[in-house]
Amino acid sequence: xxxxxxxxxxxxxxxxxxxxxxxxxxxxxxxxxxxxxxxxxxxxxxxxxxxxxxxxxxxxxxxxxxxxxxxxxxxxxxxxxxxxxxxxxxxxxxxxxxxxxxxxxxxxxxxxxxxxxxxxxxxxxxxxxxxxxxxxxxxxxxxxxxxxxxxxxxxxxxxxxxxxxxxxxxxxxxx
Amino acid sequence: xxxxxxxxxxxxxxxxxxxxxxxxxxxxxxxxxxxxxxxxxxxxxxxxxxxxxxxxxxxxxxxxxxxxxxxxxxxxxxxxxxxxxxxxxxxxxxxxxxxxxxxxxxxxxxxxxxxxxxxxxxxxxxxxxxxxxxxxxxxxxxxxxxxxxxxxxxxxxxxxxxxxxxxxxxxxxxxxxxxxxxxxxxxxxxxxxxxxxxxxxxxxxxxxxxxxxxxxxxxxxxxxxxxxxxxxxxxxxxxxxxxxxxxxxxxxxxxxxxxxxxxxxxxxxxxxxxxxxxxxxxxxxxxxxxxxxxxxxxxxxxxxxxxxxxxxxxxxxxxxxxxxxxxxxxxxxxxxxxxxxxxxxxxxxxxxxxxxxxxxxxxxxxxxxxxxxxxxxxxxxxxxxxxxxx
Numbered sequence: 001x002x003x004x005x006x007x008x009x010x011x012x013x014x015x016x017x018x019x020x021x022x023x024x025x026x027x028x029x030x031x032x033x034x035x036x037x038x039x040x041x042x043x044x045x046x047x048x049x050x051x052x053x054x055x056x057x058x059x060x061x062x063x064x065x066x067x068x069x070x071x072x073x074x075x076x077x078x079x080x081x082x083x084x085x086x087x088x089x090x091x092x093x094x095x096x097x098x099x100x101x102x103x104x105x106x107x108x109x110x111x112x113x114x115x116x117x118x119x120x121x122x123x124x125x126x127x128x129x130x131x132x133x134x135x136x137x138x139x140x141x142x143x144x145x146x147x148x149x150x151x152x153x154x155x156x157x158x159x160x161x162x163x164x165x166x167x168x169x170x171x172x173x174x175x
Numbered sequence: 176x177x178x179x180x181x182x183x184x185x186x187x188x189x190x191x192x193x194x195x196x197x198x199x200x201x202x203x204x205x206x207x208x209x210x211x212x213x214x215x216x217x218x219x220x221x222x223x224x225x226x227x228x229x230x231x232x233x234x235x236x237x238x239x240x241x242x243x244x245x246x247x248x249x250x251x252x253x254x255x256x257x258x259x260x261x262x263x264x265x266x267x268x269x270x271x272x273x274x275x276x277x278x279x280x281x282x283x284x285x286x287x288x289x290x291x292x293x294x295x296x297x298x299x300x301x302x303x304x305x306x307x308x309x310x311x312x313x314x315x316x317x318x319x320x321x322x323x324x325x326x327x328x329x330x331x332x333x334x335x336x337x338x339x340x341x342x343x344x345x346x347x348x349x350x351x352x353x354x355x356x357x358x359x360x361x362x363x364x365x366x367x368x369x370x371x372x373x374x375x376x377x378x379x380x381x382x383x384x385x386x387x388x389x390x391x392x393x394x395x396x397x398x399x400x401x402x403x404x405x406x407x408x409x410x411x412x413x414x415x416x417x418x419x420x421x422x423x424x425x426x427x428x429x430x431x432x433x434x435x436x437x438x439x440x441x442x443x444x445x446x447x448x449x450x451x452x453x454x455x456x457x458x459x460x461x462x463x464x465x466x467x468x469x470x471x472x473x474x475x476x477x478x479x480x481x482x483x484x485x486x487x488x489x490x491x492x493x494x495x496x497x498x499x500x501x502x503x504x505x506x507x508x509x510x511x512x513x514x515x516x517x518x519x520x521x522x523x524x525x526x527x528x529x530x531x532x533x534x535x536x537x538x539x540x541x542x543x544x545x546x547x548x549x550x551x552x553x554x555x556x557x558x559x560x561x562x563x564x565x
Contacts, residue, residue, distance in 0.1 A: 128237035
């Protein structure tokens, strides 16, 4: 694995390398080099199995972290490629041409985090949500409690009763 | 037998923009699910059909979206466990194992030997109950409902064992960071062995009923073929990859817990059709029963079952990120966990096998298939929508 990391460092500007375990590394790379590095890992280093693409919201830094998790099936190695993109108007180059299932991950990220991947197939189609008109729900500034209070309770036509009072009225209406 | 090959030149095709002309009156749009006996859970397929051939399929999920990954932003690490098991209803233990293993790896905790064996036992019991439900269900998709009733009865017996070990039948929350919640009750092994003897009989019966059945073979052999080139292209894992001739099994490739001390060899086939995938899972039942017997014979009689951990109510898991995986009955089941060093997880992301099997792969496989094969194709991939929408 160290040899592969050295190869990558010779060709790309890697800002951080984290060894999680002997066969699992995470590396950080600039946004503009990310898709090139992922393509290099797939075609040259043979990390042919794409596991996942997900985002982490670092709201305090104003950044999204995107993690591309790749796997080398025969050498049994994992590498996570991290890149940080601006939170405002978040856009990232699409990787749907490398693996067929990447488009699904990108479609979910567009809906849940609001990260756009121009050119990715069906990226604007809703994945889980229908008729969603709020900010993307997986962003950390989306307040689930406030949303549910506004949407579900209290709303017109809904009332609550004190159980003791309710039963008293029902059983002893004349008292 | 009646053979008919459709004249595809008369079929409508998509226009240059990739869309179909519904004004041609040669096309119908139908929804397969979410309420349909042939659908594995709460998902639906939006199908464009011509005659009884599928021209386009789109997977729709979101009927069971509970926002678990969002909820974890406000939950302490230990508070995640009651909901993390619900990410996949048919097989909950892979979730609790992955989250426990991820926290332990980030915090540098080594679990005791006894806990490793108990976790291995529970994971295999979980695999067995999942297979007992899904293998006969493959017969159900082509009208053979009897096996399902046998399977559900036996699964209930395994759930009884879960109940006496953990207190819960479906969701167990037995594995916690540092180990497990308790040791085996007295007489547990004997009672489990009694159940396994019944499963041995079931394995033979279901072979005679389903795998040797001429109608079942007619409906499944050569149907829903997956070429071996698709394995990496679509991220295919588990028994679906093994059906196409690629031996993928996390228990062998990345041994965890006590699997390196067990002797097993998962079945493999190159036919890559519905029958091959059913045959492989039928073999997986035999392998799992054998593994359970090996585990019960080899596991220590007593010992510590939990390593000391900080107070879980105030536990600040060290900063870091990790990808942990285990083998579920459907294939590689992974968690990507990020900690920022606080009491709450920064991100827990599940990558289940159905994320690709039920979306990109199924959409591709169903094109040009017959609508009567859709349910069998879907069950042959053992898709589980809750792990897509989390």
